[in-house]
Amino acid sequence: MAATIANTNSANAKGYPGSAVLEPFWIRWLLIGVTLVFLALFLFVPLVAVFTQAFEKGWRVYLASLKDTDALAAIRLTLFVAVIVVPINTLFGVSAAWAISKFEFAGKSLLTTLIDLPYSVSPVIAGMIFVLMFGRNGWFGPWLEAHNIQVIFSVSGIVLATLFVTFPFVARELIPLMQSQGTEEEEAARVLGAGGWQIFRRVTLPNIKWGLLYGIILCNARTMGEFGAVSVVSGHIRGETNTMPLQVEVLYNEYNVAAAFSLASLLAMLALVTLVLKSLLEWKGIGRKTSEAQAYIGD
Amino acid sequence: MSIEARNISKSFGSFVALDDVSLTVATGELVALLGPSGSGKTTLLRIIAGLERPDRYSGPILFHEENVASRRVGDRGVGFVFQHYALFRHMTVFDNVAFGLRVRPRRLRAVKSVIRERVDQLLQLVQLDSFATRYPHQLSGGQRQRVALARALAIQPKVLLLDEPFGSLDAKVRQELRRWLRRLHDEIHVTSVFVTHDQEEALELADRVVVMNEGRIEQIGAPDEVFHNPRTEFVMNFLGQVNLFGGRVEDGKVLFSTLALDSPRHAQLPNQPVKVFVRPHDFEVNTQPNGQINLRATVSRVHSAGPNARLQLVAESGESLSAELSQERFRDLGIRPGSQVFLTPRDVKIFVADYVI
Numbered sequence: 001m002a003a004t005i006a007n008t009n010s011a012n013a014k015g016y017p018g019s020a021v022l023e024p025f026w027i028r029w030l031l032i033g034v035t036l037v038f039l040a041l042f043l044f045v046p047l048v049a050v051f052t053q054a055f056e057k058g059w060r061v062y063l064a065s066l067k068d069t070d071a072l073a074a075i076r077l078t079l080f081v082a083v084i085v086v087p088i089n090t091l092f093g094v095s096a097a098w099a100i101s102k103f104e105f106a107g108k109s110l111l112t113t114l115i116d117l118p119y120s121v122s123p124v125i126a127g128m129i130f131v132l133m134f135g136r137n138g139w140f141g142p143w144l145e146a147h148n149i150q151v152i153f154s155v156s157g158i159v160l161a162t163l164f165v166t167f168p169f170v171a172r173e174l175i176p177l178m179q180s181q182g183t184e185e186e187e188a189a190r191v192l193g194a195g196g197w198q199i200f201r202r203v204t205l206p207n208i209k210w211g212l213l214y215g216i217i218l219c220n221a222r223t224m225g226e227f228g229a230v231s232v233v234s235g236h237i238r239g240e241t242n243t244m245p246l247q248v249e250v251l252y253n254e255y256n257v258a259a260a261f262s263l264a265s266l267l268a269m270l271a272l273v274t275l276v277l278k279s280l281l282e283w284k285g286i287g288r289k290t291s292e293a294q295a296y297i298g299d
Numbered sequence: 300m301s302i303e304a305r306n307i308s309k310s311f312g313s314f315v316a317l318d319d320v321s322l323t324v325a326t327g328e329l330v331a332l333l334g335p336s337g338s339g340k341t342t343l344l345r346i347i348a349g350l351e352r353p354d355r356y357s358g359p360i361l362f363h364e365e366n367v368a369s370r371r372v373g374d375r376g377v378g379f380v381f382q383h384y385a386l387f388r389h390m391t392v393f394d395n396v397a398f399g400l401r402v403r404p405r406r407l408r409a410v411k412s413v414i415r416e417r418v419d420q421l422l423q424l425v426q427l428d429s430f431a432t433r434y435p436h437q438l439s440g441g442q443r444q445r446v447a448l449a450r451a452l453a454i455q456p457k458v459l460l461l462d463e464p465f466g467s468l469d470a471k472v473r474q475e476l477r478r479w480l481r482r483l484h485d486e487i488h489v490t491s492v493f494v495t496h497d498q499e500e501a502l503e504l505a506d507r508v509v510v511m512n513e514g515r516i517e518q519i520g521a522p523d524e525v526f527h528n529p530r531t532e533f534v535m536n537f538l539g540q541v542n543l544f545g546g547r548v549e550d551g552k553v554l555f556s557t558l559a560l561d562s563p564r565h566a567q568l569p570n571q572p573v574k575v576f577v578r579p580h581d582f583e584v585n586t587q588p589n590g591q592i593n594l595r596a597t598v599s600r601v602h603s604a605g606p607n608a609r610l611q612l613v614a615e616s617g618e619s620l621s622a623e624l625s626q627e628r629f630r631d632l633g634i635r636p637g638s639q640v641f642l643t644p645r646d647v648k649i650f651v652a653d654y655v656i
Binding site: 064136184185187189190194198202203 | 348350356372373374377378379381383385386387388389390398399403418450453454520
């Protein structure tokens, strides 16, 4: 009996499921098999297809289509949008997560739900909302026109729509993390005489840095890849308001398959880099957690 | 530095955590706030620290006659040790202890070498000098506790406040650390208040004990005093084991169970129902009637693993009782489950029952 208990414990400590949750052999393999086949069909095959199509006509065509003025403009625009959107949403995400996890106030659960809104609203609708507000016939349309400001069919519209679609990413990543960490360390810092900014920089930020970085990476990936909302507000002006995903669509519709896929391959590579970074961060985060857990078990 | 809190109240929504509580702690004293969970002891500690704001109509909080109620927590000069230590998890032991010195405004901040020296001294004081480069998760519970203490002492606090300082340690470590803390206090003599729900801890460690219940102070006194002369039923009950009888005072006698006890101390009480408490060790246990008044009882269980032997008994009149006697006497009497014994109360405490109908 004692031996059994010791065995289960050591199994758990290493992260293996205990015997109580071990399903029969064939069920385990069925589940693993289904997952692998699904991933192969819907992730691996398309990924390979993107790169085969991109290189179908050889290296030269691939590079040439990336050096095309419109393609370069699209890449530049996408990077430009990311440079604006990601920092703003990082700031917003941190402050929202800070407010929600460290303070008690009325309407907190409503705020938490609202932060999730972009997840549940179709990006196309998000785009439409901006057209409704800032378009020529929209609520603020006449005022904007009078002051010679163009939002829809311009870069500012793209930035706005992308901001809306991607604002939950950082906050969503941080809220559970910060809630689980509680406020004791902040209180300790306050008693020791630290000011608000010192507490944030020296105590809160180091505790959330991996989660924050992960949120930023996801936010960036979505910012660069966003299609629906941007498509509605951009107006598809070549070399001006076409981001990379929009340019891919334009090229594809013109049967310029090689060019479309070479640009698409850049986006796919971005996804791959994101995945690698994400798993690196998770590995790092988990590594820390396990060593902590073991230290506690060792007590 | 003395501490005085006057007429402090605090409610969280409709829950009253503190109800008009006043407390004075003399310079250099070590005081325990003792009570069950929900008694308001931690809230009082956090209000003294400035981590919690008392209700509006509360009185002042004085540190050495100076009102600090409007001062922010960081400016009060208190050292606070949290129940779960709240060590900065991404900092080494050294950086944890140095934190309070490093966040000072530039003009008040010591130079690096002075900070280093001070932290090294503190780590020596808490016997962790060889652990300076470890992280909190690499330490045992007792070591973390000592880091938390060193960190609190680094800013040279005028008062030291500790919230359940030994709450999450195992029994053995707790005892060692308790003695160590007492020695440390005798050495550095900083005015200290600690919160605990463990009566043994409070009685052993503190100069004075403040017993709290439901947001009020039941009694303040030296450990001896609160233990031997509990002023309320709650204090009697909370500090150690008791046998409780419903009884009466009648013409200077205390009547309970099958006994009528002459009690000159209670002669002046009017006739009325009372609650009678007898601590297990205040029963004299005999196997033969000893000529004094006796409760006849049958032993139902014996716990003899410990410094004293403890008996569970059923009285003739049906009450379940407990009694405690020395191992020596226990062996001499040859008591085992089923034995008939005679209990003579050496000391009884009587509280007027407040029946609310």
